Amino acid sequence: MSGFDLGGATRILVYGVTGSGKTTMAAEIQRLTGLPWKEVDSLTWDPGWVEVPPEEQRRRIAEICAGEQWILDSAYAKWLDIALERVEVIIALDYPRWFSFGRLVKRSIVRAIDRKPICNGNVEEWRGMFSRKSILVWHFKSFKSKRARIERWSNDPTVARVIRLKSAQAANRFMSQLAEEAALRAVVAAAES
Numbered sequence: 001m002s003g004f005d006l007g008g009a010t011r012i013l014v015y016g017v018t019g020s021g022k023t024t025m026a027a028e029i030q031r032l033t034g035l036p037w038k039e040v041d042s043l044t045w046d047p048g049w050v051e052v053p054p055e056e057q058r059r060r061i062a063e064i065c066a067g068e069q070w071i072l073d074s075a076y077a078k079w080l081d082i083a084l085e086r087v088e089v090i091i092a093l094d095y096p097r098w099f100s101f102g103r104l105v106k107r108s109i110v111r112a113i114d115r116k117p118i119c120n121g122n123v124e125e126w127r128g129m130f131s132r133k134s135i136l137v138w139h140f141k142s143f144k145s146k147r148a149r150i151e152r153w154s155n156d157p158t159v160a161r162v163i164r165l166k167s168a169q170a171a172n173r174f175m176s177q178l179a180e181e182a183a184l185r186a187v188v189a190a191a192e193s
Helices: 022-033 040-044 054-065 080-086 097-114 135-154 168-192
Strands: 011-016 070-072 089-093 161-165
Touching: 011 022, 011 135, 022 070, 022 089, 022 168, 040 054, 054 070, 054 080, 089 135, 097 135, 135 161, 161 168
Parallel strands: 011 070, 011 089, 089 161
Antiparallel strands: none
């Protein structure tokens, strides 16, 4: 089994710093594997950017994690313990700050311009990008702790297997391998039918 192989895992956490592309990767993993993906922001933010109370977040995540198949595209500290108890593989997007912050700025600008609804109909706005609660500010507040957590997980044999991707190129190789495996499964399934 290579370092990029999911090894048949059916409970997957995509984890990384803010702006690293977790949601995009989780959606693509769902497409390639057929595993159900749950967008964490939709579970934790109600319309109007009202945060779901922590106890309700924990209840929702516990319900998902009790299942045998799931992909989560993030994990909040408020309920990370629940996901860690059941996850089989953590895909850690461990990109440099300049890269993930650049992605985040670009994404935030595009979203502020097109006002395309995201989780539960919420939209990103210009004024929100420059507030103290901005996702850009959150990136700086959370970057070091998230990277330190990835480092700890990578070196802790009691935690689920970690596939640590340190660059966009490594992530592209990982996704290419998953796509090849999905294509092979489709060929085998067609031959058997």
